[in-house]
Amino acid sequence: MYIFIQQVINGLTIGSIFALIALGYTMVYGTMKFINFAHGDLVALSAFVGLTIYTTVVSSFSNSIIAILISLIITIVIISIIGYLLERIAYRPLRKAPRLSAVVSALGAGMVFQNAIMLIWGPNPHYYPADIIPNKIWHFGDSVISLIQILILLLSFFIMIGLYILVNKTRTGRAIRAAAINQDAARLMGINVDAIIVIIFALGSTLGAVGGMFLGMFYRGITFNMGWNYGISAFVAAIIGGIGNIPGAMLGGIFLGLFNSLIAGYISSTWADAFTYILLILILIFKPTGILGERVAEKV
Amino acid sequence: MKTKDVLLEIKDLKVSYGHISALKGISLKVYPSEIVAIIGSNGAGKTTTLRTISGLIKAQSGEINYRGHELTKIPAHKIVPLGISQSPEGRLVFGTITVENNLKLGAYSLKKIDYARMEWVYELFPRLKERKNQLAGTLSGGEQQMLAIGRSLMCNPEMLLLDEPSLGLAPILVKLIFKAIKEISKQGVTVLIVEQNARAALRLSDRGYVLEVGNIVEYGNSEELLKSKKIQEAYLGKKKQNQLI
Numbered sequence: 001m002y003i004f005i006q007q008v009i010n011g012l013t014i015g016s017i018f019a020l021i022a023l024g025y026t027m028v029y030g031t032m033k034f035i036n037f038a039h040g041d042l043v044a045l046s047a048f049v050g051l052t053i054y055t056t057v058v059s060s061f062s063n064s065i066i067a068i069l070i071s072l073i074i075t076i077v078i079i080s081i082i083g084y085l086l087e088r089i090a091y092r093p094l095r096k097a098p099r100l101s102a103v104v105s106a107l108g109a110g111m112v113f114q115n116a117i118m119l120i121w122g123p124n125p126h127y128y129p130a131d132i133i134p135n136k137i138w139h140f141g142d143s144v145i146s147l148i149q150i151l152i153l154l155l156s157f158f159i160m161i162g163l164y165i166l167v168n169k170t171r172t173g174r175a176i177r178a179a180a181i182n183q184d185a186a187r188l189m190g191i192n193v194d195a196i197i198v199i200i201f202a203l204g205s206t207l208g209a210v211g212g213m214f215l216g217m218f219y220r221g222i223t224f225n226m227g228w229n230y231g232i233s234a235f236v237a238a239i240i241g242g243i244g245n246i247p248g249a250m251l252g253g254i255f256l257g258l259f260n261s262l263i264a265g266y267i268s269s270t271w272a273d274a275f276t277y278i279l280l281i282l283i284l285i286f287k288p289t290g291i292l293g294e295r296v297a298e299k300v
Numbered sequence: 301m302k303t304k305d306v307l308l309e310i311k312d313l314k315v316s317y318g319h320i321s322a323l324k325g326i327s328l329k330v331y332p333s334e335i336v337a338i339i340g341s342n343g344a345g346k347t348t349t350l351r352t353i354s355g356l357i358k359a360q361s362g363e364i365n366y367r368g369h370e371l372t373k374i375p376a377h378k379i380v381p382l383g384i385s386q387s388p389e390g391r392l393v394f395g396t397i398t399v400e401n402n403l404k405l406g407a408y409s410l411k412k413i414d415y416a417r418m419e420w421v422y423e424l425f426p427r428l429k430e431r432k433n434q435l436a437g438t439l440s441g442g443e444q445q446m447l448a449i450g451r452s453l454m455c456n457p458e459m460l461l462l463d464e465p466s467l468g469l470a471p472i473l474v475k476l477i478f479k480a481i482k483e484i485s486k487q488g489v490t491v492l493i494v495e496q497n498a499r500a501a502l503r504l505s506d507r508g509y510v511l512e513v514g515n516i517v518e519y520g521n522s523e524e525l526l527k528s529k530k531i532q533e534a535y536l537g538k539k540k541q542n543q544l545i
Contacts (some may be wrong), residue, residue: 171408178394178405184356185392190380190409190455 002142007265008258013149013218015257016156020211021234022241022249023163024204030180030244031200034099037106038086039208040231041113042079046212047222048121050075051128064132065151068217076209083205084198092194110227117224125223128216152214159210160250163203167246176200180244233260236280242293251291306365307332307459307490308353308384313362315345315352322348324514325362330459335481335491337501337522339535340511346494347389349511350461353492354386355379366459380409383458387465391448395437399428402436402447406454414456421450424480442473449477453484460484462493466500478504498535502526510535 021043028036054071061067090109094102136147167173178186179196186193215230216222233256241252256276263275283290308330315323323345330336338346351357353364355376364371369382385406394402403421407413422429425446431439436447445465452460462481466474478500485491495501502508502522510518510531518531525531 171404174397174401174405175408177397178408181394181396182392185388185394186405187356187376188354188380188386188388188392188452189405190377191405192375192377 003265004262005140006143007261009143009145009149011258011261012254013152013257014261015237015254016153016160017211017214017218017253018230018234018237018257019160019250019253020156020207020214021230022238022253023160023246024208024211025235025238026241026243026246026249027200027204029238030246031176031183031197032091032095032102034091034102035106035235036091036204037103037231038090038109038113039204040229040234041110041117041227042083042086042205043208043212043215043230043234044222044224044227045082045113045117046075046079046209047216047226048117048126048224049078050209050213051126051216051222052121054128054132064134068132068213072210072213075213076206079209079212080202080205083201083208087197087201092197110231114224114227121224123224125221128220128222130220132217148217152218155210156214159207163207163246172196172199233276236276239280240283240290242290245290245292248290248292255291305332306330307367308492309363309365310349310353311363311365313349313352313364314360315348315357316360321360322514323352326511326514326516328509328516328519330490330492333485333488333490334507335485335493335505337498337505337508338492338494338511339496339498339501339508341496341535343513344511345514346511347463350386350388350463350492350494353379353461354384377409380455380457383456384461385452385455385457385459386461387445387448387452387463389463389467391441391444393436393439393444393447393451396435398433399436399439399447400432402451403428403432403454406451409455414454417454417456421453424453424483425450442469442477445469445473445477446480449480449484453489457489459490459492462491464494464496466495466497474500498531499526 021039024039025036028034050071053074054067057070058064058067061070086109090105091102094105133148133151137144167176175186175191175196176199178189178191179193183193215226234253237252237256238249239252240255241248241250259279260272260276264272267275306329310326310328312325312327313323314321314325326349338349340346348357352359353371355371355374359372362372366382366384371379394405397405403418404413427443428446428450431443436444439447449462449465465477465481469477474497481491481493481504493501493505502525505522508519508522508525509516510525518525518528
């Protein structure tokens with residue numbers, strides 16, 4: 001039983017990171033109908049930028065949690081600007097081109113990010129310091145939960161609640177949803193769709209930046225090509241939840257995290273990835289719209 | 301007819317999609333508070349005209365003047381705050397959003413939602429009030445049309461562009477919608493309506509323009525257009541007398 005509880009705790013932690021990253025994929029897909037394959041590498045870039053900023057600022061703060069929060073905020077700003085530039089340079093000129101062109105452009109942008117990380121930080125892995133978060137542990141019978149896991153779970157939870165409120169309860173959120181449904185109709189409401197797309201990229205990059213730093217803090221080791229693996233997992237999570245659907249990405253992320261860690265706990269961790277893809281194939285066969293992807297039919 | 305202070309004036313407007321020209325240089329005028337109909341068959345360029353006014357399509361050449369603003373140079377989202385609102389072809393309601401939130405989106409350009417106006421829209425179309433918490437995609441075609449019109453009224457427009465409000469609706473619903481349009485017009489809103497249902501549109505409007513493959517071929521008083529033999533034959537389904545003899 002303790003294995004189960006332990007794997008659920010681990011699964012929820014990694015699942016909420018997947019969810020944060022998956023939101024970036026799903027929000028861009030929702031409005032622009034293409035997969036931003038550069039998102040994973042942007043997440044990797046966030047992990048590196050975050051680590052560099054943390055090591056620069058950490059000596060100025062007595063409390064490492066404050067140092068982490070400060071680095072997180074600076075990283076978010078930097079990555080949001082890069083996300084904006086990505087949209088501006090790689091996607092906006094292709095707004096009217098076939099979606100395949102935008103996907104190819106995204107793959108290219110991903111390579112640019114990956115190689116940029118390698119050129120700046122080198123091909124060898126970097127490590128988040130072991131003491132970045134005080135190494136506190138709580139016991140539940142035989143299972144343990146660490147302070148870093150609690151921090152990741154809480155922060156992810158509040159960020160996702162914030163996003164949910166923004167999208168569902170505010171004027172800007174209504175505009176985001178309208179632009180996702182039909183851009184021309186949104187323009188006829190007086191919505192500046194270009195501005196909405198910028199907001200979406202900034203939001204997606206913000207969530208990705210948080211996800212990237214969490215990955216570094218949780219696993220410690222980061223490599224220039226880590227974006228591809230985590231990116232694909234988060235992308236699968238977005239599909240499982242129903243691509244284009246915001247609560248779906250949150251749910252899909254948590255679900256995939258739990259699934260992964262239970263497979264790792266009960267079957268084999270080397271097979272966890274294989275089972276992820278088996279799950280993806282099954283979802284695509286039996287419920288291609290994902291868990292929450294069901295849409296009301298548009299009547300003509 | 302009021303001759304001065306034109307509200308909207310289109311001069312020699314040309315629009316093309318790639319090599320295919322949709323509008324080959326049309327000119328028309330709309331005066332404050334009148335109802336103007338543009339009639340014509342499929343592919344005549346009616347929808348293109350409205351989409352160009354709203355800024356969704358770029359004009360190739362020509363002018364669209366609205367109270368001193370040159371609309372061809374203004375992006376779509378900045379045209380709505382000038383007072384021009386459109387209920388588009390195919391309604392384009394936001395299907396996965398509730399009826400009430402669709403109306404709120406209509407008021408997006410106002411910064412603050414005018415709830416008194418929303419009540420007025422509900423009075424105009426009581427059916428929408430009954431279904432305000434329903435997703436717009438679950439409404440019937442007629443209700444979606446009501447919502448599209450209601451939504452376009454939420455920004456307190458001076459001029460309303462209506463694209464085929466009768467499309468695909470049962471005659472009784474067409475009647476209801478056209479009655480509502482008359483009511484909207486009575487509130488001082490200028491209406492430019494595009495219709496394939498020429499008879500209903502001409503009965504409703506003060507003046508009409510006939511569009512044929514990108515050119516305006518006829519225009520004038522709606523009553524006169526209704527009586528015009530040419531128009532009766534082409535658009536009102538009356539058979540040529542001499543063919544019967």
